[in-house]
Amino acid sequence: MPNRLSSINNQMNFKLYILFLFTTTLFAQKVSTSIDHPKKKIGAEFQLTLKTSVRKNDKVIFPKAKNFGPLEVIESYPVDSIKTNDRVDLVKKYGLTQFDSGTYVIPRMLVLINGKPEYSDSIKVEVNDVKVDTLRQKMYDIKNIIPVATESPWGFYLLLLLGALGLGGLGYWLYKKYMPQKREEETITYKTPIEKATSLLQQLERKELIQRGEVKSYYSELTQIARNYIEEEIQIPAMESTTSELIVALRTVARQKKLKLTNETLENLEKVLQKADLVKFAKEKPLDFEIEEDKKRITSTIVTIHKALPEEVEDTDALEAWNAQQQEALRLLQLKKAKQKKRITQIRLVFAVLVLALSTLVYAKGFDYVKDAIFGNEAKALLEGEWILSDYGNPSITIETPEVLQRIDATKNVPKETYAILKEMQMFEFGDLNHALYIAVSTKKFKETTDINFDTVLEGFTKNWEQKGAQNILFKQETYNTTKGVSGVKAFGTMTVLNKENNSSQKMYYELLLFKQDGGLQQIMVAHREGDAFGKKILERVINSVELKISQQ
Structure with missing residues (x-):
């Protein structure tokens, strides 16, 4: 009995071992799916992560697409690998976005492992609209454009x-x-009409119109050569005459000048002219031998008329x-x-x-x-010109710029309700978003202690840019420290700016720095045309020069 129990236990252990191996192999190829955050604002980046654990020699192909369901793929990051013993964890990340608010589902994505299909999990995400308090933030006119040198x-x-x-x-x-x-x-100057007619007949044959099936053109040129010869040689209006009129005129001239033109010659000419009329107007298609005969008749007629003319000394x-x-x-x-x-x-x-x-x-x-x-290049001229290091606002911002920033009337750019809660606000700008370079600096101090939320501030910037004609605004956000250790937030990305005056558009790259200190908010923004190497150097120099000073109470 104990032997039997031992045998049963061994069989069960073997089955469990096989099941364990099968389960391990199965889950080793499973694709895990995660998202950095299920809720984002319009235009913000969702970071989707696909992860799978495989053997070192396994071949894994992650999906490649411009869209994952309703979400657009704005970035496909390189695959990261983590080696553990004889296995490798492969991590593939994607940056996704959506510009319409709503709830969306990222569908299951196909991942090929050694040619076998594996699928990620579907994930539901929520894209939220930017909330605007219409009671506190009213619409206001776009400020006037500051004229700058055009590029x-x-x-x-x-x-x-x-x-x-x-x-x-x-x-x-x-x-x-x-x-x-x-x-x-x-x-070409021809000495006599007969020389001209003979040369034109030879040129007509070299054109090979019959061989190309252009019978109508062939008959038109053939009869035109004959009519032109008769008009030049006998001085009768052969080009404007009908076939019957031309034959009657030839008979009359033959009698008057006693030309030896037989009825057969005139009849042959009349037959060719009549057939040419049928080809041109009745679309008749003569046979090859008939075409050859008509050519001989025209040639014979021209030669006969030439011989019939009296010889000149x-x-x-x-x-x-x-x-x-x-x-x-x-x-x-x-x-x-x-x-x-x-x-x-x-x-x-x-x-x-x-x-x-x-x-x-x-x-x-x-x-x-x-x-x-x-x-x-406007940006090149600004970069190579003389720069100015100045302080702006309160709490003051020290910044180096290629031109002095101009003070802007804050009351015309901020709703009255918002301005009412401010103790002080100062704004300075150079250029605008429709040109090669835009620099803006602003400082705010509140009447009462205010908990400043950088996400809310960025939403306000987004709405303001949209009112100025910006579209497809993309941004990323990260912490930022000045050289003196003042901590803040840096937002950067791209936007498409529409120019309503000439119905044109351009893509701008921007960087935005936000700091909160001494009960106030300090903002620095620099934007340039995407791909402009000089604009990039200007941006880097301006951003790297930023330093903050605490105002004295």
Whole structure:
């Protein structure tokens, strides 16, 4: 009996061991899901964390998407790894946001572990609107824009386009100025109408209109050659006459000038002209052998008319004069071509030098240097100018800026109800959010002791920016200490600012410092166009110069 019990226990232990291994393997591949906070304000960042524990050689693929359900992915952070014995904990974080208030669900996300699908848990988050006390905070007009030196907003591609257009325009202008039309240069002078007609017939065959199926164009040119020859040789209005009118006129002239034109010749010409009319207006499609026959009839008609004309005594002197005239015209044309070729070579050389000089300058100094040199850069001029170190407000803020900040009337920028609880408020600014650089400093002191909440202050800034035309405001928040150890909060991020005057927009990067001391609030904000290297250097220099002084009671 004890042996039997021992056997049963061994079997149960074995099954439990197998179950333990299976469970361990199962949970080793499970994806854990967490969120830094389930409730955030509009535009704030939710930080979603996916974590899985795998073996060292396992292959894990985390999701890649621009949106996780209704939330937008604004940042995909690098994967962190934590090694423990023979296993690795992989941690993947995502920054998510949403610009509409409401309750949303981050859906289950697919994670591939060695090609096998695993899913994260779904998480519900809440996006809260910014609450505004309409009884205490009324709407007020946007303050007037402070005029500053304007900077061209054109970027890299516009500069390339303008450069190409400028050089291309110069080349085209020089080409048009010094290069006559090719058609004018290559005008062919024919000695006799028969020579012209014969040459045009040969050119018509080289066009291969029949081979391309352009029968209508072929017949149109063929009959035009015949009509033009008859008009020039016999002086009758063949181009404006109908087929019947032309045949009647030919018969009349043949009788008057006693030309040997048989009825067969005139009938052949009439047949071709009539067929051409049918092809042009009735869309008739003659066969290949018919087209060949019509060409022979036109050629034969032209030759017959030429032979029927009375022979003229050749004027040797006139012929020599005509040949001399043609030779002189040919010499002048060749001389003109040589001059034009020389000018074209000069133009190409100048164009090549300009392109080479511009390319060398861009390579040596960089594209931004060339762009700034041509169009100017307001931020660059401010950075390289003389800076001013000044104190502003109470409690005072010591700050270095490229220009002196101008005092702003606080009563026009703060609701009366809010201003009523203030003992003192001072505001100073340079520029605005629609230009290359914006710097603002303000200090507030309250009549009564007030618990200042930085989150509430940031909400107020967000609403104020939106009233000034800002959209898609993103920010992050962290603690900040000055060089003398004064502690505060730093908020930074981007926003898109709309200019209502010209219906344009630009993306700005900003940093905002908040401090509370001596019963008051001190604020410093610097913003510049995103991607502007000079604006970034200005921001860093201004922020690093900030120091606070405690006012004397």
